[in-house]
Amino acid sequence: MKILNKRLVTLFCSLLLLVQLVNAQEGNKYFRNISVEKGLSQSTVFSIKQDSLGFIWMATQDGLNRYDSKGFKVYRPVDGIRTDCNRTISDACLSIIKG
Numbered sequence: 001m002k003i004l005n006k007r008l009v010t011l012f013c014s015l016l017l018l019v020q021l022v023n024a025q026e027g028n029k030y031f032r033n034i035s036v037e038k039g040l041s042q043s044t045v046f047s048i049k050q051d052s053l054g055f056i057w058m059a060t061q062d063g064l065n066r067y068d069s070k071g072f073k074v075y076r077p078v079d080g081i082r083t084d085c086n087r088t089i090s091d092a093c094l095s096i097i098k099g
Helices: 002-022 091-098
Strands: 047-050 056-060 063-067 072-075
Touching: none
Parallel strands: none
Antiparallel strands: 047 056, 056 063, 063 072
8 A cells, every 4th residue: 555655646746747857947846745743634635725825734534634735734534414516626625724
């Protein structure tokens, strides 16, 4: 299972690098590798979205992870409340969290 997770993370990072190379003409871009060691709740990320405030949201099996360039805040599911926010991030999911 760890090998599969490492392969998924490697594939994800490779795809980001490819996108970076394709968009190289838009100016300099900066990419930082983020991982479980840096606070991400799990290494498998199902969905990523940036909100209007600039936060990066990542959906994992463990919950939603909000990244603000300094660290993570993890929003875990509440028992008894079923949402699909762990698999896909929608504006509705973010509005639930932001209140």
